[in-house]
Amino acid sequence: MPSGTEEPEQSTGGLPTELAYRLGYLLKHAQQLVHERTARALEPVGISGRELAVLTLLTAGTPLSQQEAARLLSIDRTTMVAMVDELEGKELVARHPDPIDRRRNIVAVTDAGQAALRDATERLDKVERDFLARLDERDGHRLRKMLSLLVFGD
Amino acid sequence: MPSGTEEPEQSTGGLPTELAYRLGYLLKHAQQLVHERTARALEPVGISGRELAVLTLLTAGTPLSQQEAARLLSIDRTTMVAMVDELEGKELVARHPDPIDRRRNIVAVTDAGQAALRDATERLDKVERDFLARLDERDGHRLRKMLSLLVFGD
DNA sequence: TATTGTTATACTCTATAACTATA
DNA sequence: TATAGTTATAGAGTATAACAATA
Numbered sequence: 001m002p003s004g005t006e007e008p009e010q011s012t013g014g015l016p017t018e019l020a021y022r023l024g025y026l027l028k029h030a031q032q033l034v035h036e037r038t039a040r041a042l043e044p045v046g047i048s049g050r051e052l053a054v055l056t057l058l059t060a061g062t063p064l065s066q067q068e069a070a071r072l073l074s075i076d077r078t079t080m081v082a083m084v085d086e087l088e089g090k091e092l093v094a095r096h097p098d099p100i101d102r103r104r105n106i107v108a109v110t111d112a113g114q115a116a117l118r119d120a121t122e123r124l125d126k127v128e129r130d131f132l133a134r135l136d137e138r139d140g141h142r143l144r145k146m147l148s149l150l151v152f153g154d
Numbered sequence: 155m156p157s158g159t160e161e162p163e164q165s166t167g168g169l170p171t172e173l174a175y176r177l178g179y180l181l182k183h184a185q186q187l188v189h190e191r192t193a194r195a196l197e198p199v200g201i202s203g204r205e206l207a208v209l210t211l212l213t214a215g216t217p218l219s220q221q222e223a224a225r226l227l228s229i230d231r232t233t234m235v236a237m238v239d240e241l242e243g244k245e246l247v248a249r250h251p252d253p254i255d256r257r258r259n260i261v262a263v264t265d266a267g268q269a270a271l272r273d274a275t276e277r278l279d280k281v282e283r284d285f286l287a288r289l290d291e292r293d294g295h296r297l298r299k300m301l302s303l304l305v306f307g308d
Numbered sequence: 309t310a311t312t313g314t315t316a317t318a319c320t321c322t323a324t325a326a327c328t329a330t331a
Numbered sequence: 332t333a334t335a336g337t338t339a340t341a342g343a344g345t346a347t348a349a350c351a352a353t354a
Binding site: 067080102104 | 313315
């Protein structure tokens with residue numbers, strides 16, 4: 001056998017496999033990759049991934065107050081204030097005081113917001129397709145299924 | 155069919171599926187779960203997940219300087235200073251000036267550090283096993299394989 | 309009294325710039 | 332001059348506390 005230091009030097013960039021193949025490491029870096037690509041893909045739309053999530057949530061069902069939206073997205077309500085400020089500044093949403101309970105702000109998605117949502121959703125779909133491109137379609141579905149099982153338990 | 159608002163109300167906690175099954179959402183929350191469970195499991199050892207990564211890296215192969223370790227883990231070198239400070243405070247590592255180049259600190263894992271590493275690694279193994287418990291063994295391997303393909307491209 | 313939205317504050321994590329000692 | 336380590340600082344992101352309006 002060859003003497004001297006063996007350096008497999010894989011695509012892990014020199015990181016030893018006992019670190020690189022840790023589930024935590026893999027999940028963190030997979031998440032990071034998707035996050036970065038999403039941010040880049042949404043740049044032309046002028047919104048962040050989290051703002052897209054808010055727009056999606058506000059369009060999905062019943063009108064929601066800031067706090068309801070925050071709770072569903074596990075975002076702090078004080079953070080939601082800043083996010084709605086930002087989205088309102090871009091005129092993608094509008095605050096409407098709830099006539100029944102005037103403490104609450106119903107956050108409505110404007111027409112421009114819905115257009116941005118459609119555009120951004122298409123771009124996000126493409127990010128996911130590209131990210132999963134190395135897997136065949138069956139494995140892509142498998143991955144999503146396994147992750148949702150692990151995260152939601154169903 | 156029943157009239158009125160339909161509320162499937164799955165285990166997504168009220169979050170609409172078009173959000174909950176997004177790859178970014180799934181990866182972020184899977185990562186978060188593993189991260190939290192890791193932190194809790196390592197509490198008795200007195201180190202964080204990142205500190206475990208540093209100990210693993212420093213024990214894996216050739217002795218490394220702070221900056222080499224930082225680069226491999228994609229950590230800023232200023233952050234590595236604080237991490238080595240912390241680990242040195244716990245007497246799990248020791249800084250040894252490199253006799254050949256006295257600018258560099260070779261960071262050596264102490265006996266106590268190696269004991270902590272063994273303990274922590276077992277605990278982390280258990281976290282991963284528990285996290286993957288809902289998958290059969292074959293799917294567990296599949297998931298890890300798919301993620302490493304997506305992250306490293308191999 | 310409790311709750312929604314808000315503001316101010318603090319705390320963590322990370323990135324940038326500048327300093328020192330060595331090369 | 333360039334580099335390793337260090338320190339100080341600033342910037343995101345997020346969490347906590349307190350306040351105003353409303354219930």
